[in-house]
Amino acid sequence: MPDDLTLPEPVGSFPAAGQPVPQHWSRCFGCGDQSPAGMSMSFTAGEGLDVWGRLEVAPRYQGGPGVIHGGILSTAFDEALGMVCRSIVDGPVVTGHLEIDFARPIPLGSVLEFHARIDGSIRRKVYASAEARIVEGPTADPDVVVATSRGLFLTVTAEHFEKTKDFVDGVPERPFGTSSI
Numbered sequence: 001m002p003d004d005l006t007l008p009e010p011v012g013s014f015p016a017a018g019q020p021v022p023q024h025w026s027r028c029f030g031c032g033d034q035s036p037a038g039m040s041m042s043f044t045a046g047e048g049l050d051v052w053g054r055l056e057v058a059p060r061y062q063g064g065p066g067v068i069h070g071g072i073l074s075t076a077f078d079e080a081l082g083m084v085c086r087s088i089v090d091g092p093v094v095t096g097h098l099e100i101d102f103a104r105p106i107p108l109g110s111v112l113e114f115h116a117r118i119d120g121s122i123r124r125k126v127y128a129s130a131e132a133r134i135v136e137g138p139t140a141d142p143d144v145v146v147a148t149s150r151g152l153f154l155t156v157t158a159e160h161f162e163k164t165k166d167f168v169d170g171v172p173e174r175p176f177g178t179s180s181i
């Protein structure tokens with residue numbers, strides 16, 4: 001992390017402490033309510049530049065026998081870190097870099113709580129970090145951090161999504177589809 005980061009004031013659009021942080025996009029795999037196969041994560045604003053997130057670890061998230069897939073956990077952190085960026089950015093951000101430390105196995109059936117915070121920002125770069133704890137389920141212990149993450153997010157403009165907006169409902173038939181077969 002650069003040593004010349006600043007901690008900006010929260011943006012006015014960010015919800016007050018304890019209020020839900022709405023989904024950023026209804027089709028998002030992490031938080032969208034129009035993503036039936038998705039993770040349906042929910043988020044609440046913290047007291048400062050932070051958010052609390054929740055994930056129910058469904059059986060379909062299995063990696064090793066009985067435990068969450070590491071990629072699913074990474075996705076959950078990506079979502080939590082992206083969400084906390086909304087505390088200081090009133091616009092889109094995308095992940096540039098993501099790190100995860102997997103500290104403990106996370107059984108299926110757990111409920112994970114994520115706490116994500118802004119570490120600082122400079123120019124278009126936002127640095128954030130988070131940790132996860134099991135708060136419900138067979139091995140729940142809110143004092144034990146089961147995984148941690150750090151990420152770099154870049155602010156982008158709406159044009160960033162121009163090239164992919166035709167793919168929102170899947171691969172269009174033309175010009176990239178198989179219609180020529």
Ligand SMILES: CCCCCCCCCCCCCCCC(=O)SCCNC(=O)CCNC(=O)[C@H](O)C(C)(C)COP(=O)(O)OP(=O)(O)OC[C@H]1O[C@@H](n2cnc3c(N)ncnc32)[C@H](O)[C@@H]1OP(=O)(O)O
Binds near residue numbers: 085125152156
């Ligand atoms: C889906 C989202 C909907 C958004 C709606 C609202 C959002 C609010 C909630 C969000 C929650 C979402 C949670 C899921 C978020 C995803 O999963 S997003 C999907 C995964 N990410 C992507 O697809 C991004 C793909 N990558 C890119 O498009 C481009 O590489 C990027 C990230 C836009 C950067 O490209 P660029 O704009 O050309 O940036 P560039 O000028 O090269 O670099 C700018 C600065 O960043 C640094 N930098 C760039 N990349 C890196 C890197 N990988 N490592 C280190 N430094 C880097 C450069 O060194 C430079 O630093 P400074 O010179 O300022 O010191």
